[in-house]
Amino acid sequence: MSTLSVRNISVAFGGNxxxxxxxxxxxxxxxxxxxxxxxxGKSTIFNAVSRIYDVATGSISFGSHDIxxxxxxxxxxxxxxxxxxxxxxxDNATVLQNLLVGCHSRMSRNMLADFLFLPSVRRGExxxxxxxxxxxxxxxxxxxxxxxxxxxxxxxxxxVELARALCADPKLLLLDEPAxxxxxxxxTDMAFWxxxxxxxxxxxxxxVEHDMNLVGRTADRVLALANGxxxxxxxxxxxxxxxxxxxxxxxxxx
Amino acid sequence: xxxxxKTSYAFDINHLxxxxxxxxxxxxxxxxxxxxxxxxxxxxxxxxxxxxxxVAGLGLMVLTGFTGQVSFGHxxxxxxxxxxxxxxxxxxxxxxxxxxxxxxxxxAVGALLGRAASKMHGFYLAIAxxxxxxxxxxxxxxxEPLTGGHMGIEVPPIALFGHVVESAWQSYYLYLAVLLFLVxxxxxxxxxxxxxxxxxxxxxxxSAQSLGVNIARGKIVAFFISTxxxxxxxxxxxxxxxxxxxxxxxxxxxxxxxxxxVVGGLGTISGAIIGAVFVSFLPNAIEVLxxxxxxxxxxxxxxxxxxxxxxIAGFIIFEPxxxxxxxxxxxxxxxxxxxxxxxxxxxxxxxxxxxxxx
Ligand SMILES: Nc1ncnc2c1ncn2[C@@H]1O[C@H](COP(=O)(O)OP(=O)(O)OP(=O)(O)O)[C@@H](O)[C@H]1O
Ligand SMILES: [Mg+2]
Numbered sequence: 001m002s003t004l005s006v007r008n009i010s011v012a013f014g015g016n017x018x019x020x021x022x023x024x025x026x027x028x029x030x031x032x033x034x035x036x037x038x039x040x041g042k043s044t045i046f047n048a049v050s051r052i053y054d055v056a057t058g059s060i061s062f063g064s065h066d067i068x069x070x071x072x073x074x075x076x077x078x079x080x081x082x083x084x085x086x087x088x089x090x091d092n093a094t095v096l097q098n099l100l101v102g103c104h105s106r107m108s109r110n111m112l113a114d115f116l117f118l119p120s121v122r123r124g125e126x127x128x129x130x131x132x133x134x135x136x137x138x139x140x141x142x143x144x145x146x147x148x149x150x151x152x153x154x155x156x157x158x159x160v161e162l163a164r165a166l167c168a169d170p171k172l173l174l175l176d177e178p179a180x181x182x183x184x185x186x187x188t189d190m191a192f193w194x195x196x197x198x199x200x201x202x203x204x205x206x207x208v209e210h211d212m213n214l215v216g217r218t219a220d221r222v223l224a225l226a227n228g229x230x231x232x233x234x235x236x237x238x239x240x241x242x243x244x245x246x247x248x249x250x251x252x253x254x
Numbered sequence: 255x256x257x258x259x260k261t262s263y264a265f266d267i268n269h270l271x272x273x274x275x276x277x278x279x280x281x282x283x284x285x286x287x288x289x290x291x292x293x294x295x296x297x298x299x300x301x302x303x304x305x306x307x308x309v310a311g312l313g314l315m316v317l318t319g320f321t322g323q324v325s326f327g328h329x330x331x332x333x334x335x336x337x338x339x340x341x342x343x344x345x346x347x348x349x350x351x352x353x354x355x356x357x358x359x360x361x362a363v364g365a366l367l368g369r370a371a372s373k374m375h376g377f378y379l380a381i382a383x384x385x386x387x388x389x390x391x392x393x394x395x396x397x398e399p400l401t402g403g404h405m406g407i408e409v410p411p412i413a414l415f416g417h418v419v420e421s422a423w424q425s426y427y428l429y430l431a432v433l434l435f436l437v438x439x440x441x442x443x444x445x446x447x448x449x450x451x452x453x454x455x456x457x458x459x460x461s462a463q464s465l466g467v468n469i470a471r472g473k474i475v476a477f478f479i480s481t482x483x484x485x486x487x488x489x490x491x492x493x494x495x496x497x498x499x500x501x502x503x504x505x506x507x508x509x510x511x512x513x514x515x516v517v518g519g520l521g522t523i524s525g526a527i528i529g530a531v532f533v534s535f536l537p538n539a540i541e542v543l544x545x546x547x548x549x550x551x552x553x554x555x556x557x558x559x560x561x562x563x564x565x566i567a568g569f570i571i572f573e574p575x576x577x578x579x580x581x582x583x584x585x586x587x588x589x590x591x592x593x594x595x596x597x598x599x600x601x602x603x604x605x606x607x608x609x610x611x612x
Contacts, residue, residue, distance in 0.1 A: 089457070101453075104451065
């Protein structure tokens with residue numbers, strides 16, 4: 001089992017310091033939540049882990065992998081999959097195709113073999129589809145498998161994106177605001193799924209979430225971020241009781 | 255509406271599982287096989303030109319329709335394929351070897367262009383491919399020893415196993431076989447990881463990358479496959495043209511290829527074929543139009559490119575799904591009559607996209 005450890009990372013956009021000296025560890029089997037006001041730098045942490053943004057200083061490792069030594073497309077092979085705050089699905093493809101791209105990192109691909117659809121490719125496809133069906137069942141998405149993503153309502157897209165990340169068979173799942181835009185009923189479903197994913201699939205979850213209700217129901221540990229700095233870390237009760245956190249949310253400079 | 259019950263994963267993997275679609279494609283292939291009995295040699299050679307355009311359109315579809323990388327210079331690859339094929343034939347390489355070799359030459363150049371273009375998007379890519387096409391036209395003109403320069407070069411006839419193919423129907427079947435093989439190959443890609451990686455790149459590079467798709471590699475592969483196929487189209491076309499000169503592969507031709515896939519419908523194989531039908535008959539229609547229009551307009555030299563441009567713009571504005579999209583809506587209308595509403599085919603936008611990465 002692997003631990004994600006983020007050590008002293010800083011990320012800057014021009015003169016704007018999005019993250020300064022942020023460190024934390026996410027142990028295996030945890031649901032770890034990052035909270036903080038808008039613009040705190042929460043998504044920037046995710047983008048640093050997925051190598052979309054370069055960090056100025058610090059290190060990130062997952063198990064024995066040095067994440068910062070990898071190219072963006074190599075991160076998923078270490079067992080880290082993610083979703084995006086603004087939903088980045090393949091809009092003009094079906095749900096099934098989206099999930100199959102989720103399996104991409106674990107499939108062998110060879111242009112010529114694919115062009116000729118050799119028997120090895122067919123075997124690979126069958127195996128991938130087997131995986132996809134399991135995830136469709138887990139998240140109750142069977143009825144949507146043939147739909148084009150562009151035709152789906154918002155809540156369904158969120159679930160499809162979660163499902164697509166699960167198809168990569170991750171050890172660690174990064175979820176950027178999994179409950180944003182969901183109605184209370186969908187949020188309750190999401191809370192159950194997160195627990196299922198953690199308990200049944202044994203996946204560690206690192207999530208950014210504004211919905212304190214969801215965080216309270218699921219998260220084992222919480223990290224509060226404000227202005228790119230860690231304000232507090234601990235259980236939800238500890239973090240909520242912290243005066244610095246309250247100050248950060250109310251806009252008082254602590 | 256008919257519902258298809260799926261009972262095994264093979265339903266999602268196999269081609270043409272829908273009986274109606276299978277019947278339609280089967281009929282079309284039968285019709286294509288029977289054409290030599292129905293058409294005169296002249297009409298048949300026009301049809302062969304259509305087959306060449308269908309292959310070329312398929313090639314551009316891979317790049318622009320499936321991978322989302324626009325190319326304003328694909329005629330350059332028709333040219334590379336055509337000239338390479340002619341050169342190989344003149345060196346005594348047999349036709350059946352020369353054809354794929356010509357494709358490979360075009361594909362290799364395409365892969366290089368793809369490598370250079372792998373970080374470009376939209377506008378910049380359009381300019382880069384445009385510049386490449388202009389450059390290639392100049393190269394074709396300047397490389398006299400290989401291409402015959404502006405004097406042009408004669409294309410040797412098709413010869414199979416040492417015998418020159420003389421009757422039109424024989425080469426027609428050859429062309430048809432090449433088209434069907436390439437369509438099958440591209441359809442195969444679409445149901446396997448390489449093809450899905452292309453679609454992923456088209457729709458969201460960021461998430462494609464986070465799922466393990468190597469953006470640069472994916473684009474190079476797309477460029478390679480696309481230009482390989484277009485190169486083969488160029489080689490086939492060379493025999494129809496019988497004489498190659500650089501102007502044949504100019505911007506007009508590139509525009510025509512783009513027009514074809516936009517009008518046919520971006521993102522589907524059928525779109526490339528339907529677009530080829532359209533483009534093959536457009537010149538005839540323009541000829542007719544020239545006669546009808548007042549002389550001042552009808553005799554304008556720029557009429558053809560103007561109409562091409564106008565039609566592309568019109569389709570992009572009014573019918574972005576192309577002719578194939580129109581046909582799908584029509585079928586939906588028939589299948590669901592009388593329940594069809596205009597809204598059934600309208601894409602539903604229920605949320606706003608903000609702050610996407612690109
Ligand atoms: N690509 C970028 N270029 C420039 N500045 C950026 C970029 N991405 C983020 N920032 C800046 O970094 C800071 C942190 O942004 P981030 O998206 O991480 O916030 P967040 O905590 O996820 O907020 P929210 O709750 O609104 O999602 C913000 O000030 C933002 O303007
Ligand atoms: Mg954010």
